[in-house]
Amino acid sequence: MTTPTLFGRNITCDLGSHRVLHDVSLTAEPGKVTGIIGANGAGKSTLLSILAGLLTHHQGEVALDTRPLVNLSLLERARNIAFLPQAPEVHWDLTARQVVALGRIPHQHSFNWLNTANEADQSAVLAAMRATQSDQFAERPVRSLSSGEQMRVHLARMFAVNAPVILTDEPINGLDPFHQIRCLDALGTRARDHHCTVITVLHDLDLAARFCDQLLLLHNGEVLAWGEPLEVLTPANLMQAYRIRPPENPETTGLNVALWDCNDD
């Protein structure tokens, strides 16, 4: 399967009487990590839901290469776009392996009462768990795991779909630095080694600068800046989008942990 480029063209979306997005366009290419950043309420999550095809009452178009998303069947869309929502839920005491296996639903026939998995399913689950190092707690109930471990399970669930396009909404919220870096590393690996199209909403600007190939900065539902991280993350843009200003004494930059690497050996 060749990896499609994801196009969002002139997306405008109203929720109730409130205009959440106005004329937003972006292009996410295979092999690249595209970050969506912006203040709370800037429209990041809404945009991601629209790109995932989960929110459909909007103007403008989302397309995979030349195929508009609205022309895809639910299953086609699910096989092409894997989505990880903000604060993913797990009900019942499902084990990590069971949760990851749910990522195979788009590939299984709709009368799979007994939850049977074929070889492709099993190897996809195994590969996804290895890629996120969640295989060590495969048989433990997900709800008994730490936040970091839970996020690894959810990433594995999303990878198990084996979709060429991957969308995640603030995957590193509430994680320690190790898991933040590990998580974004896994997304980056997915983009480069599996040639996936990865889009992620992020709040941490340092990590966004480090791990994303291109950034879309939203401000009040409109695109304030779009391009390579250093072009987007300018003091002027940040002051406008986030209502913050740089320190008066720029030498006190602290440890800058965002640039550190994982050390698990």
Add this chain to the structure above:
Amino acid sequence: MKVGFTHWFWLLATTTLILFLVSLLMPSTLTGPNTGAGFLLQELFAVDTSNSDIARIILLELRVPRACLALLVGASLGLAGAAMQGLLRNPLAEPGVVGVSGTAALGATLTFYTGLASVAPLALPLGGITGALAAVVLLFMIAGKYASTATLLLAGIALNAIAGALTTLTLNLSPNPFAAMEIIFWQMGSLADRSMLHLQLSAPLMLAGWALILHAAPAARGLSLGEVTASSLGINVRTTQRKIILGTALCVGAGVAVTGIIGFVGLVVPHLLRRACKNDPAQLMLASAVGGASLLLAADIAVRCIPTNAELKLGVVTALIGAPVFLYLIFKVRRLEQ
């Protein structure tokens, strides 16, 4: 993992089959102690046909409807209970939460009140089924096009409350104490004296309900990850929700219409089997259907065995077993929350 479930499933299915045969062939107080398996089998296959008519009548008019209804209603309650829990992702959900059992009971009660029940024997189950279908129509009218699961649940609670109030009003205004007694006894739930007609009337609706629920069962597995993730996996959450609610309304409504209210089976059975099914919502639905059938057959056999002056009502027995389990569930959930 699969082997474990299949193992459990066949064990349950065999138990159900044995209980079904016991229910069919055990002697009862009504027809006398000598009408057990020996008598029935001997007379049905005997060369001397003097007693075979009696045997056939006992079997076809009394035993078959009773055993089949226990099987079908039990399976409906178990299946619908597991389906509602899967849909709402809540172990305290039960088939009645969508309001159908309340309105089915109201429909049946009204046939007692108007005297229709004593004129035409089919008026009672038909009234119950009409009540259940009315609930479905109202539910979907309230739900509209974009109802969330929470809205549907609230609508179900409201329907139950209205139906309960109207049922009480009917009792309040009932013309004589006997009519009121009849209503109260009917509501306790029982399988005694149900005929082939009851079975023929309710079975197609129950089977249609099962088909709808089972069609949606694998999708309910995806709902374990929440509605957003489920739809990202290609599951049509709205269709799944509608199938399960309509299916529940059909099979539980038809069941309540012929048996009266049989509580707690739909709540307790999925809870008891959840671990054996490794928490898989779809497998739990299959297992709960068989488990519900087993439990109701067993409860009905118990009702027929326990010597009391008035026959114990089935709904009373299931509630006596179910309520303590319900209480235990609440304590367990509270412990988890602390």
